[in-house]
């Protein structure tokens with residue numbers, strides 16, 4: 436079997452932030468068996484979905500990564516739906532809408548893949564991916580293939596046991612609720628409308644919410660109150676309409692993003708004594724300066 440590999444892979448245009456240097460080798464498995472074979476061959480290889488929640492270092496990444504873009508099969512039988520990890524959320528949302536199945540309307544408005552959404556337990560508009568999942572087929576780097584029923588997935592706010600136990604999502608199975616397609620579509624349109632009003636579109640490259648919401652108060656509100664929306668470094672700045680978004684207005688660099696995040700975090704800590712925790716992930720191993728900043732941002 437031949438792997439589809441890109442060497443010195445320019446990842447920037449695959450990210451929603453439009454930031455990132457070269458990756459030594461990027462693999463694009465085109466079926467789940469090949470994906471598992473790669474995971475077995477390269478035990479610590481990072482797996483990336485649609486890169487809508489990941490900041491990639493502008494210095495690049497020394498090593499190999501797997502991108503799941505080609506793992507995009509969906510099967511629908513009655514109200515049971517199985518989606519491979521590379522399926523894009525908006526696509527899945529549209530397909531189940533056509534089939535008259537409700538439960539994934541929230542996925543329409545943001546660009547994650549099923550793998551990233553399970554890993555992060557994505558949610559929006561009062562719905563959460565874990566609400567209608569029944570099981571997830573994972574690859575455990577310790578024990579190999581394993582299927583977890585929903586109640587063993589450790590779903591919590593923006594996390595799952597995939598994060599804690601280093602599990603790779605191969606496929607997820609959902610049980611959805613039959614409903615009229617027009618009603619589902621109406622809800623999806625409302626969700627899109629809400630986003631257009633309250634969040635930057637991808638025409639202004641961004642990575643979604645930068646920090647998780649602390650239990651007491653939304654991160655955006657805390658950041659707004661400490662004047663974060665005035666801050667900019669190089670070509671990256673806090674979005675004027677919502678202070679928990681950073682937008683790349685041109686040739687933004689990862690170092691600028693990390694410095695901006697440190698300043699945002701510092702201000703909230705000083706005024707409220709609250710440690711904001713990054714929601715986004717970081718991929719990079721070449722810049723000591725960036726690694727130090729990331730460590731500062733993630734230390735508890």
Ligand SMILES: Cc1cc2nc3c(=O)[nH]c(=O)nc-3n(C[C@H](O)[C@H](O)[C@H](O)COP(=O)(O)OP(=O)(O)OC[C@H]3O[C@@H](n4cnc5c(N)ncnc54)[C@H](O)[C@@H]3O)c2cc1C
Pocket residue numbers: 451481482483484485486487488489503520544545546547548549550551552553554555556557558559597602603604605634635636637641642643644716
């Ligand atoms: C404009 C915008 C709006 C957004 N709005 C929301 C929102 O409302 N709600 C929300 O929850 N999120 C939102 N996001 C964030 C993002 O889309 C989600 O976090 C999504 O779940 C990330 O999926 P991804 O495939 O892009 O993940 P990536 O960025 O590719 O990866 C994120 C993490 O998941 C891991 N991962 C990816 N695939 C797999 C896999 N197959 N197995 C195991 N781990 C994997 C990666 O290693 C990484 O640690 C938004 C983002 C943008 C840009």
